[in-house]
Amino acid sequence: MTSTTQSLGAGPGADAQATLLRFATAGSVDDGKSTLVGRLLHDSKSVLTDQLEAVERASLTRGQEGPDLALLTDGLRAEREQGITIDVAYRYFATARRRFILADTPGHVQYTRNMVTGASTAELAVVLVDARNGVVEQTRRHAAVAALLRVPHVVLAVNKMDLVDYAEPVFAAIAEEFTGYAASMGVPDVTAIPISALAGDNVVEPSSHMDWYGGPTVLEHLETVPVSHDLAGCPPRFPVQYVIRPQSAEHPDYRGYAGRIASGMFRVGDAVTVLPSGRTTTVAGIDALGEPVDSAWAPQSVTLLLADDLDVSRGDLIAPAADAPPIGQDVRATVCHLHERPLRIGERVLLKHGTRTVKALVKELPYRIDLSHGLAHQDLPERLEVNDIGTVVLRTAEPLPMDPYAVSRLTGSFLLIDPADGATLTAGMAGEAFAAPAGAQAPAGAGADDGGWDF
Amino acid sequence: MTTTVAHPEATGSPYALTHLDALESEAVHIFREVAGEFERPVILFSGGKDSIVMLHLALKAFAPAPVPFALLHVDTGHNFPEVLDFRDRTVAAHSLRLHVAKVQDYIDDGRLRERPDGTRNPLQTVPLTDAIRELRFDAVFGGGRRDEEKARAKERVFSLRDEFSQWDPRRQRPELWSLYNGRHAPGEHVRVFPLSNWTELDVWQYIARERIELPRIYFAHEREVFARNGMWLTPGEWGGPRDGEPVQTRLVRYRTVGDMSCTGAVDSDATTLEAVIAEIAASRLTERGATRADDKLSEAAMEDRKREGYF
Secondary structure, eight states: OHHHHHHHHTTTOOOTTOEEEEEEEEOOTTSOHHHHHHHHHHHTTOSOHHHHHHHHHHHHHTTOSSOOTHHHHOOSHHHHHHTOOOSOEEEEEEOSSEEEEEEEOOOSTTHHHHHHHHHHTOSEEEEEEETTTOSOHHHHHHHHHHHHTTOSEEEEEEEOGGGGTTOHHHHHHHHHHHHHHHHHTTOOOEEEEEOBTTTTBTTTBOOSSOTTOOSOOHHHHHHHSOOSOOGGGSOOBEEOOEEEOOOOSSOTTOOEEEEEOOBSEEETTOEEEEETTTEEEEEEEEEETTEEESEEETTOEEEEEESSOOOOOTTOEEEETTSOOOEEEEEEEEEEEOSSSOEETTOEEEEEETTEEEEEEEEEEEEEEETTTTTEEEESOSEEOTTOEEEEEEEEEEEEEOOOTTTOTTTTEEEEEOTTTOOEEEEEEESOSSSSOTTOSSOTTGGGGGTSOOO | OOSOBOOHHHHSSTTOBBHHHHHHHHHHHHHHHHHHHOSSEEEEOOSSHHHHHHHHHHHHHHTTSOOSOEEEEEEOSOOOHHHHHHHHHHHHHTTOOEEEEEHHHHHHTTSSOOOTTOOOGGGGHHHHHHHHHHTTOSEEEOOOOTTSOTTGGGOOSEEEEOTTOOOOGGGOOOOBTTBOOOOOOTTOEEEEOTTTTOOHHHHHHHHHHHTOOOOGGGSOEEEEEEEETTEEEOOBTTTBOOTTOOOEEEEEEESSOOOTTTBOEEEOOOOSHHHHHHHHHHOSSOHHHHHBSGGGSSTTHHHHHHHHTOO
C-alpha cells in the first residue's frame, strides 16, 4: 500500500517507460462520479493551481461558496450555463507507474451512446454504485454496455460506504449481485472495491474504516491491471492504410504497406494473404517507422514489405494465410445507434470498416435490446432510435474481411455513415452481442474454455 | 528492435508498449489516415514544440518517402526571430513547401484592425481561414492537445469545420475505436489533432527520447523582459514596454511559443532537456496558465475562438 503513496510522491514526472491505460467511468448523476474523478485527478496532482483558481473564480461568480469541482470537467459554455455535461471528455493523469487516459462519460440523457463511445477504446471500465441503493437499472445498463463493448476489465466501485457505516454485508451483497449479473453477460473480470469518494476511502489511500477489505484501492488497481492483451490468442490482422513509394534515387524500388497492426504479431517470413483478393505471399521485411525490425505487434504502426509484387492498396487487409478472417457481403452485427436520425430497413449507408469504406444496405432489424430490463428483446422493431442497441443485418456492395467483434475489437467493429452529409450514424460490432447472452441454456462458466476475451 | 518494451514485471506482458510508443503509434496512424482519405492536407507549423513534434511524427510516418503534406504558418508579425529562423531552417532541411499567411498584410490593407490591447493572437483566425479556403485545404493538422484547456478536452481527433471554419461543439461526430470519419462537403474541411492524447510532459519526454531539435528560447537564457499581467514579456516593436513597465534582465525560458504580445516567459534555470522535464514535472501551473494572456480574457475564451475557426 505504501508503494502507491511513494509513486504519487514521485508525482506526474512519470517514467518515460511507464505504460498507458485507457479507462472509462460510468455512473449516474448522483453516484459521485465527479467526486471520484476529481479525487483521482487531485490526489495524483493533476489539477494544477491555475486550473483550481479558474474553478474558484467561476464558482464565486455563480454565487457558490466553495469551488465546484464539476467545473473542472464541464468545459463548454453550454455545459456551464445549463449545469449539464454534453459530451465525453478525455482527461489525463499520471503516477510514476502509469499514464492514464480517462474517458469521462456523462450520465445524462444521451447516455448510452456516450458510454459506448468512451468504452470503445477503454481497457477498463469503472462502474459506480451508491451503496445505499445497490444495483439499480442504471447499473445494469452500465454493466451491459461494458459487456457489449467487451471492455476487458470492469471495476465495481461501491461508493458512499461512509453512509452505510462501512458495513461489509452491504458491500458483499452488492458485489455478489453485480458480479453474477456481469458474468451472465460474459464479463470475464470484475474487481469490486468499497469506497467513499468524498471521504477518500480506498480511492488513493487505503481506508482505515474498512479493515475487512483486503483488496487494492482504486488507483492501485488502475496502476497494476494488465494492459496488454494475450497476443497468442489473437489472429494477426493488418489493415493497409497507405502505400509508401518514394520512387527516389535512394529508394527506387521501395513499395511498403503502411498501417497499424490491429491484433496479433507479424514476423518477417510469415506466409500471408491479402484480402479481399486472396493472393498469398510472404512478409519480406517490417519497417518500424524507418527502422527494420524482425517482428511487430499490435498496436504498433509499421510498414510491411511483401516478397511478391502484388496489387495491394488502401482498404486491403493482410492476414496469415492459415488464419484469415471470413469474407462476405452479409454482415450481422450488434449496433448502437448514435444519431437523432433513426436507422430504418431499406436505408442505404456507407460502412467504414478499418481502412475501407463501402456502400451497404440495411436489410433487416431482427431485434432491439432493452438494456434496462434484463436484456429483453423487442423483435422486429420498425427502426432504431438514438441510443438504441439492436441487431442489424447488412448487405455490402463489396466483400469485406470481417472478424467477429469477440475476436478483435478493431477488425470486428465498423461505423455506418450517412452518404448524404457524412454524419456518423451507428457504431457496429460484428456478431452476437454478449459472450454468453442472458437466457442462454449453457451453464455459467461454459465459455471459460475460451479463456475470456482476447484482444 | 526500435520499439522500447517496458519490463514485463511492470506491465504484466512483454508486449505492452510504453506510453510514448503507444502515443507515437496512434499519432502515426492518424497521419496515415489523413494521407489516405484527403486530397489536400496541410500541417499548421509555427515553429513551436507541438508543431515540431507533429512534423517529426509525419516524417517517421512516411519514411523513407517524403512527407506528403505542405506546411502553413500564420505569421502574426510579432513572432520571435529565433523561431522564424528555426522554421525556415526546418523547411529547408526537409525540402518542404511552406505557405505563410500574414496578419500584417491584413492590417496593412485594412481588412483587420489592431486591438487596443496590442495582442494579435485572436487576429490569426481570419488569415488562417482565408488561407484554408483560398488554397483549398481539406484537412488541416494542428498540434492542439486535450490537456491544454477544457474546451480542447472536448475536441475530437477529426473535427469537422463548416465553410466558415466554425466549430460547433454540440454537433461533433462521435468518435469510436480508431475509426475516424473524415467525410466532408465541398468547402468544409476537417481539423486533425494527432497529439490529442498527449500531455505537455509526454511531448517533452518524446522530444528527449527522439533528440528533436527545438528553438533555443525553450531553454533558460538571459533575456530583457518586463512584467505585465503577471507575466514576463519580451520588449519589441509589437508595443511594449509602456511607461511604468521597467525592463530588466532575467534568466527565463518559454513554455509555449506564440505571439510575443501575449506569450510570457517563466523564470527558469533549465538549460537542458532533462532540467526542463524535471521543471515541468514539478510545476503547479499548466503551460497556458503560466504563459498565455489570451486564455485569461474570459472563462470561455478558447471555446469562443475555436467556434470562430481558431485552433
